[in-house]
Amino acid sequence: xxxxxxxxxxxxxxxxxxxxxxxxxxxxxxxxxxxxxxxxxxxxxxxxxxxxxxxxxxxxxxxxxxxxxxxxxxxxxxxxxxxxxxxxxxxxxxxxxxxxxxxxxxxxxxxxxxxxxxxxxxxxxxxxxxxxxxxxxxxxxxxxxxxxxxxxxxxxxxxxxxxxxxxxxxxxxxxxxxxxxxxxxxxxxxxxxxxxxxxxxxxxxxxxxxxxxxxxxxxxxxxxxxxxxxxxxxxxxxxxxxxxxxxxxxxxxxxxxxxxxxxxxxxxxxxxxxxxxxxxxxxxxxxxxxxxxxxxxxxxxxxxxxxxxxxxxxxxxxxxxxxxxxxxxxxxxxxxxxxxxxxxxxxxxxxxxxxxxxxxxxxxxxxxxxxxxxxxxxxxxxxxxxxxxxxxxxxxxxxxxxxxxxxx
Numbered sequence: 001x002x003x004x005x006x007x008x009x010x011x012x013x014x015x016x017x018x019x020x021x022x023x024x025x026x027x028x029x030x031x032x033x034x035x036x037x038x039x040x041x042x043x044x045x046x047x048x049x050x051x052x053x054x055x056x057x058x059x060x061x062x063x064x065x066x067x068x069x070x071x072x073x074x075x076x077x078x079x080x081x082x083x084x085x086x087x088x089x090x091x092x093x094x095x096x097x098x099x100x101x102x103x104x105x106x107x108x109x110x111x112x113x114x115x116x117x118x119x120x121x122x123x124x125x126x127x128x129x130x131x132x133x134x135x136x137x138x139x140x141x142x143x144x145x146x147x148x149x150x151x152x153x154x155x156x157x158x159x160x161x162x163x164x165x166x167x168x169x170x171x172x173x174x175x176x177x178x179x180x181x182x183x184x185x186x187x188x189x190x191x192x193x194x195x196x197x198x199x200x201x202x203x204x205x206x207x208x209x210x211x212x213x214x215x216x217x218x219x220x221x222x223x224x225x226x227x228x229x230x231x232x233x234x235x236x237x238x239x240x241x242x243x244x245x246x247x248x249x250x251x252x253x254x255x256x257x258x259x260x261x262x263x264x265x266x267x268x269x270x271x272x273x274x275x276x277x278x279x280x281x282x283x284x285x286x287x288x289x290x291x292x293x294x295x296x297x298x299x300x301x302x303x304x305x306x307x308x309x310x311x312x313x314x315x316x317x318x319x320x321x322x323x324x325x326x327x328x329x330x331x332x333x334x335x336x337x338x339x340x341x342x343x344x345x346x347x348x349x350x351x352x353x354x355x356x357x358x359x360x361x362x363x364x365x366x367x368x369x370x371x372x373x374x375x376x377x378x379x380x381x382x383x384x385x386x387x388x389x390x391x392x393x394x395x396x397x398x399x400x401x402x403x404x405x406x407x408x
Contacts, residue, residue: 003122004141005114005209006050007107008041009100010129011058011088016264019393019403020370025057026263027129028064030353030371032275032284033320033336036067037262038129039293042083045127046074047253047289048137051081052118054110055129056103058088058096071294080118086110092220099227100126105216111209124212126205126229132260132271132282134253134289135204140246144206150241151211153178153234154204156248156259157197163188167261168201168230170245178243183231201230202248202259211241253289258282269368269399272351276316276332298322298337310343320354328358342377350382353404370404379408 014026021029027038038055045053053075057064065085075081086107088096097103104126114121123141135154144152155170163169169188171180181201182189188198215233219225225232237243249257258281262268274281284291298321303312305327314330320337327343336354341347344361353371358364362375365382369375381388381400388394393401 003119004050004052004125005111005121005123006045006053006125006127007104008038008045008053008055008127008129009103010038010055010064010085011061011097011103012130013059014130014263017262017268019401020265020268020368021060023060023404024063025059025061028061028067029262029268030336031132031262031268032272033318033334034295035291035293036064037132038064038068039071039291040132040134041127041129042068042072043289043292044133044135044137044253045083046292048135050125050137051075052114053083054107055083055085056097056107057085058103061085061087067294071292074292099225099232100229101216101219101225101233102227104212105220105227108213108216111213121209124207124209126207128203130261130263131203132262133202133248133258134282134286135248135251136253137204137251139251140204141206143246143250144244147176147244148242149206149244150208151234151237151243152206152246153243154202154248154251155199155245156202156257157191157194158200159196160188160190160198163198163200168203168234170199170201172199172245176245176247178238178245181230181234181238183228183235199245201234203230205229205234206246211237215241253286254281255283255286256281265368265393265395265399265401266397269351269366269395272334273332273349275318275334278316295321296337301325301335305343336371345375348382366398367400367402369402370406372405373402374408376408 010027012026014021031037169182191197260271301319301323303325305312310327312325316332317330318334322338323335324340328341328345331348333347333350338355339352341358342360345358348365350367352369355372356369357374359377362379367382388400
């Protein structure tokens, strides 16, 4: 889609996902076995025909930049297509990005350079690189044009309890004009149609370029600003500019509307458990909207051994290429490439990232095990909260997180 410049914000620290973000940016955290979280946003761009994409990186970006370089060289520079990672350039000020709005402002030269080469863009699309969903952005862009909006915000109806303190909330009129914006309120304003839900911002924005440039410049000059899109830019525009809401279900490409902010360990684990349901809410197998990523040359997954008490089996689970389930039992779990589960071991309700080796007779339950961890034979994880907490990170809901390359 020509005339649209897309920015993907991918520099977040992901502190609430620690220790999974100890060595990588949040958008680079593996998800669903084969993918990185950012793959879902970039796939949406690809299928939406958006071929001029800037990915703004910052925090521990090496693995993210390597993944994009290896897996996303699918656009053609010869016809003006690109996906370019941009770490902080410090062109405007001698500091890192101060917030999401400041990240765009510091890279506004990229928009000016695009305009000089291709003509002025008709819209700027701002996306987050750390959400899991399928969306055709073309529908939202069409809605933005038809509404003659200065800013269009993608919205999703969510339970008020889920939004409280977590998501920005919009109050709109009957024509979806935004009347008020609440930044992560403790008591979200209910929807007039259903008092149990509210209208939450998805962190997806379409701007009229000249309006965005002016608002970013004003924000950069405001020493009291936190330089955040929701808290500062959207709030300032409501009432002064034409701001409209776009219902996610109009652009949703999943069989049912599905959007997850996997910004906490519990939310990350929940989203994985969604995938192993009998009828998953999020369909990874839809060939009309395949998820693109970088694939290494792993062999097929396999289960081996079939003898009493020692049968390799995996039930209600996702097995990535290179996995071996050898005389062990895997239930409701996601195994990333190269995972091996050895004889008499059991893995339940867990997420094992690439290269994990589960020793003979080990038992793992309700855990997330990061890359390269070797679980010793007979080890027990997820059954004794006090013991787990003394060695690893354990969430309020009891999910155990074993960090990358942990030693026992």
